[in-house]
Amino acid sequence: MFRFDYHRATSLEDARAAFDAAEDGVFLAGGMTLIPTLKQRLAMPSDLVDLSGVEALRGITLEGDHVKIGAMVSHKDVAKSPNVRDAIPALAILAGDIGDPMVRARGTLGGSVANNDPAADYPGAVLGLGATIQTDRREILADDFFTAMFETALEDGELISSIRFPRPERAAYVKFHNPASRYAIAGVFVAQLGEKVRVAVTGAGPTVFRHREMEQALERTFAPDALEGIAVDAGPLNSDMHASADFRAHLVKVMAVRAVVQALK
Amino acid sequence: MALSINLTVNGEAVTKTVEPTCLLVDFLRDDLQLTGTHVGCDTSQCGACTIHLDGQPVKACTILAVQADGAEILTIEGLAPEGELHPMQAAFAQHHGLQCGFCTPGMVMTGIGIARQHPDADEATIRRELEGNLCRCTGYQNIVKAVAAGTRLMTDSES
Ligand SMILES: Cc1cc2nc3c(=O)[nH]c(=O)nc-3n(C[C@H](O)[C@H](O)[C@H](O)COP(=O)(O)OP(=O)(O)OC[C@H]3O[C@@H](n4cnc5c(N)ncnc54)[C@H](O)[C@@H]3O)c2cc1C
Ligand code: FES
Ligand code: FES
Secondary structure (H helix, E strand, C coil), rough: CCEEEEECCCCCCHHHHHHHHHCEEEECCCCCCCCHHHHHHCCCCCCCCCCCCHHHCCCEEEEEEEEEEEEECEEHHHCEEEEEEEEHEEEEHHHCCCCCCHHHCCHHHHHHHHCCCCCCCHHHHHHHCEEEEEECCCCEEEHHHHHEECEEECCCCCCCCEEECCCCEEEEEEEEECCCCEECCCCCCEEECEEECCCCEECCCCCEEEEEHHHHHHCCCHHHHCCCCCCCCCCCCCCCCCCCCCHHHHHHHHHHHHHHHHCCC | CCCEEEEEEECEEEEECCCCCCHHHHHHHHCCCCCCCCCCCCCCCCCEEEEECCCCEHHHHHEEEHCCCCCCCHHHHHHCCCCCHEEEEEEEECCCCCCCCHHHHHHHHHHHHHHHCCCCCCCCHHHHHCCCCCCCCCCHHHHHHHHHHHHHHHHHHHH
């Protein structure tokens, strides 16, 4: 690791001040992505600002027909939250299937969403449910948030404080795991919200995206058969040592059908 | 800038000065000579470094020592008094849950976490909960048996 200084922030203001005072600061949440990155010398920040002591970034609350989850809530706590399991079971199941138990104990919602790994699971739920990302300065709609591989609409030093997820009529997430890392080779989040259906695909492309043709077909009939004639274009999808673009295109369709079946259960 | 940290390790209060770049696993192994916690990978995947932080199994290779300031740490050395075995360790010995033994400290620490969170764990639960611990030798069959037996021993001795 390259040398850096470490600060444990006690409040949002404190985190902001430590970040602003640093030459090249970076926030530290669960560290499950950042610390491996530092170990491999892929990043060289001057300062780490640890958010674990910031109470305002914790907690899960029901707000009418929304569930608000603090950025520092761990995957484990989302998975076992009675509020999440009741309002959006698909989200609890997604969180409970990220990585392994030790990763889930430390990794956080805010860290995963800010990182926008193309193979990460949470971006699927955030885009698939049309959630709203609350930062220390504004609200950002999911549709405007995930801009490119490992890139988001967050400005330098902008901090995610919480994410508000609407309660869907029904929803499900199904992923094809990378057998080693448990990340998604392809994952599809399907949600029915009133008249609207959203289908978000993660793992397959450079960043999470919506599949409009599937959405329209499912708005007409929310059933697995509705997806029958739809072809997934392999053109924009990723090809790497784990899977070719053609295989990913095939998986997206299969995961989408399974997600619809799951959502109807 | 080096920082002073206070934590409890295997029941004893520890105060030390560490560099922010020091990983918790290196702090345990190099500063405290607790070399039972192993390092098997560079990618946070193998679980050989699993310890308990405030009762929760975590990967000590993916936590900075400074993040553990104020925490309570339990390592494999702290499970039982010298010369005795914790029920989970005894179960690994009895069910031949190890061959080279490199992954074993992590397996035992995760196994204890499983027993605490899932006292009625069935085989599928045990296999799922062991996803973050890799073993190059055993093929896992006896590890799963050992965790099941250790879980029963722990549940019986605590009830
Ligand atoms: C072995 C292993 C397996 C994994 N498997 C999966 C998997 O199957 N699916 C999956 O989705 N993920 C997986 N992950 C990643 C895991 O979910 C991480 O926890 C997550 O990607 C990052 O969250 P974190 O809290 O650890 O963030 P950190 O690593 O602390 O931070 C990640 C980045 O986000 C920034 N950041 C953190 N919090 C905020 C905030 N509130 N506001 C703004 N920026 C912030 C940081 O500055 C940093 O750049 C895996 C990780 C490991 C080590
Ligand atoms: S050494 Fe920690 S996970 Fe491999
Ligand atoms: S016993 Fe050798 S790695 Fe598990």
